[in-house]
Amino acid sequence: MTTRTGPGRTVGELLRDWRRTRGLSQLDLSIGAGVSTRHLSFVETGRSRPSPDLILRLAEQLDVPLAERNTALLAGGYAPAYSRHEVGDPELAPLRAAVRRMLDGHDPYPAVLVDKHWRLVEANPAVALFTAGAKPHLLTPPINVLRLSLHPDGMASRITNLSEWRAHLLARLRQQAATTGDPVLSDLLDELRGYPGGDDAVAPTSADRPRVVIPLRYRHGERELSFISTTTLFGTPLDVTVAGLAVEAFFPADPVTTAALHALGAPGAGTR
Numbered sequence: 001m002t003t004r005t006g007p008g009r010t011v012g013e014l015l016r017d018w019r020r021t022r023g024l025s026q027l028d029l030s031i032g033a034g035v036s037t038r039h040l041s042f043v044e045t046g047r048s049r050p051s052p053d054l055i056l057r058l059a060e061q062l063d064v065p066l067a068e069r070n071t072a073l074l075a076g077g078y079a080p081a082y083s084r085h086e087v088g089d090p091e092l093a094p095l096r097a098a099v100r101r102m103l104d105g106h107d108p109y110p111a112v113l114v115d116k117h118w119r120l121v122e123a124n125p126a127v128a129l130f131t132a133g134a135k136p137h138l139l140t141p142p143i144n145v146l147r148l149s150l151h152p153d154g155m156a157s158r159i160t161n162l163s164e165w166r167a168h169l170l171a172r173l174r175q176q177a178a179t180t181g182d183p184v185l186s187d188l189l190d191e192l193r194g195y196p197g198g199d200d201a202v203a204p205t206s207a208d209r210p211r212v213v214i215p216l217r218y219r220h221g222e223r224e225l226s227f228i229s230t231t232t233l234f235g236t237p238l239d240v241t242v243a244g245l246a247v248e249a250f251f252p253a254d255p256v257t258t259a260a261l262h263a264l265g266a267p268g269a270g271t272r
Contacts, residue, residue, distance in 0.1 A: 011055060011076035016044040018062045032061040052078040065180050067240045084240040087121055095242060106249050108261045116244025117184050118146045129220060130155055146173065146188065150195050160217040160224055163198025168214045215253045225260055226253035
């Protein structure tokens with residue numbers, strides 16, 4: 001995937017590339033942003049220098065990631081509008097506390113906090129169910145949870161519907177990489193597609209019973225456990241790091257899994 005943020009790119013070129021990526025015409029974008037098509041054309045070609053307000057208005061209409069909005073502002077000669085803190089910085093302490101309550105409250109069901117590149121930030125103790133048996137090279141920080149899930153040395157050998165689950169994860173990652181234009185995600189997608197486990201083009205379906213979501217079916221000892229997953233994002237983020245964080249939580253998909261997880265209790269995480 002070609003990166004949109006190479007050195008020397010003008011703000012007009014960046015906005016034009018995002019517009020084309022989103023499949024919008026100049027007319028579509030001008031109507032949504034409340035600017036004339038003529039002025040938008042002048043901005044894209046460099047004949048007119050946009051104000052920071054206009055850059056942010058256009059970026060909002062194009063759903064440009066916060067980090068790339070900062071890049072566009074810098075290309076236009078303005079200061080970035082969005083902060084970029086590390087997760088451990090004091091400014092994010094309230095967020096970390098909220099996430100910790102979410103993770104702990106979800107136990108004995110697995111839940112993790114991941115960053116925009118699917119690297120593990122925090123986990124609750126129940127995640128040890130998924131990491132047990134994984135080779136050390138996959139558990140050495142930074143741990144990438146998608147790599148851990150699909151690598152033959154990770155969870156893959158215990159996922160009983162691997163082809164189906166793999167197709168689901170790859171489709172999600174493919175969409176994320178296309179939406180954000182992030183080369184790290186594009187490289188990760190190429191890597192994961194090289195792992196064995198099935199054809200990633202189409203997610204196979206099972207006709208054994210009606211379903212409303214794709215479950216994760218995971219073998220633990222002699223039992224097959226079944227999970228459904230949810231993703232929680234932070235509303236109205238104004239920080240680049242926060243905008244990329246997500247809580248991935250797993251819930252039991254049947255009574256057998258519910259009983260098994262409560263019986264297992266809270267094993268040591270091993271991933272904190």
